[in-house]
Structures are given as C-alpha cells and as structure tokens.
C-alpha cells in the first residue's frame with residue numbers, strides 16, 4: 001500500500017513565508033489567555049497558546065470572527081448538530097461552540113498530530129471533556145473511521161487558507177465531508193493575505209455552493225480582509 005502523503009505545513013517562521021504573503025500574527029510567547037469573545041461567553045474560555053507545536057498554537061483572526069459568529073447567531077440552533085472543526089489549532093472555535101452554544105453531542109476538534117496535545121490541554125483547561133474530543137485529521141487523507149461514523153453536518157474551518165500547497169488537500173477533505181453528509185454546512189472564515197487565497201475561493205466556488213454569511217460585524221472584519229462563507233454541496 002502506498003503510504004499517504006503527509007501534508008506540508010509551514011513552520012511559524014518569517015523565513016518559511018513567501019514574499020507576497022502579508023504579515024502573519026505577531027509571534028507570542030507561550031501563555032494562557034482568557035477569551036470572552038466581546039462578552040458573548042459569560043464564562044470565558046481559557047486558551048493555552050504555544051507556537052512550539054506549530055502555527056495553529058496561537059489564535060488567528062478568522063478564528064475570532066467565526067467563533068463570535070457561531071456564539072452570536074447559532075447559540076440555540078445546534079442542539080441536534082454533529083459538529084467538526086478542521087485545522088482547529090488550539091481549538092478556539094470548536095471550544096467556544098462547546099462552551100457557549102447548546103449542543104447535545106460531543107463535538108470534534110481536529111488538526112495534525114503536532115497540535116493534538118495542545119487541543120487536549122485546552123479541552124481539560126476548560127473542563128470540556130464530555131463536550132469535545134481532539135482528533136487527528138490530516139487534510140487530503142481518508143477521513144478517520146470515527147469521523148465517517150459521526151457524519152458531521154456542521155463543519156467549522158477558520159484561517160485554514162494560508163499555505164498554498166495545502167489548498168488541494170483542504171478542498172479534497174471538504175469534498176469528502178460533503179459527500180459523507182450532503183446536507184452538511186461548512187462555515188468557512190479566512191483572511192486574504194495574498195492573491196493565491198482568492199484562487200482558493202474561486203476553486204471552492206466551482207466545487208461547492210458558496211454563500212456569503214450575514215453578520216453585523218461584517219463591515220468591520222471585511223475591512224481587515226476577512227471573509228465568512230458557507231459552503232454546501234452543489
């Protein structure tokens with residue numbers, strides 16, 4: 001059997017970044033932040049951030065936008081949903097949903113192996129062990145059996161468009177998830193940092209039904225180059 005191709009993921013280093021890439025978030029030292037998403041969470045999320053495991057070890061801007069959107073507009077309509085987060089990093093979005101939205105089934109926060117320990121730590125820090133589970137899901141590889149059995153119908157992806165070689169892998173995983181559950185909705189938030197990011201969107205528009213999502217904060221986040229869409233099966 002041919003072993004699956006491991007996804008290249010960039011190191012968090014200015015030297016690993018192409019010249020046309022706008023600056024990534026400033027490098028922060030490891031620590032634990034308390035985040036209430038502008039008052040949307042009465043009990044703030046504790047998020048340990050540590051870039052030693054990869055660039056997902058700190059909070060990215062699209063994660064904040066997507067988490068706030070879910071808390072503001074989907075607090076009460078996800079109780080029957082089966083939720084999965086892709087490229088979760090430390091788990092910002094998924095854990096915000098687990099804490100602040102009424103959800104009955106435990107949700108999955110997923111990322112590469114390097115991020116697994118940080119996701120687990122953040123689940124524990126927030127006492128969300130019965131509401132969230134960390135899982136390894138490498139884009140472009142077959143979906144893990146547990147995810148196939150779970151059949152997610154709400155998929156969260158924030159700031160997963162930042163590294164061009166991973167674009168086809170991410171598109172393949174989004175396709176697999178929509179095949180698995182054709183009625184699923186993918187909430188997809190990203191920040192445009194370079195021209196190639198819009199190529200990702202153009203490809204997605206050919207493959208999925210892409211719709212811009214209404215959000216009162218849109219005038220603010222779109223000024224910062226952030227976009228929030230839903231993707232659904234054609």
Ligand SMILES: C[S@@+](CC[C@H](N)C(=O)[O-])C[C@H]1O[C@@H](n2cnc3c(N)ncnc32)[C@H](O)[C@@H]1O
Nearest residue numbers: 007056059060063087088089112138139158159
């Ligand atoms: C920029 S971070 C965003 C983290 C988080 N969603 C947020 O908004 O704060 C992108 C995440 O995608 C993950 N990632 C990159 N390539 C991946 C791949 N091939 N398979 C799975 N996850 C991947 C990285 O490990 C990282 O945690």
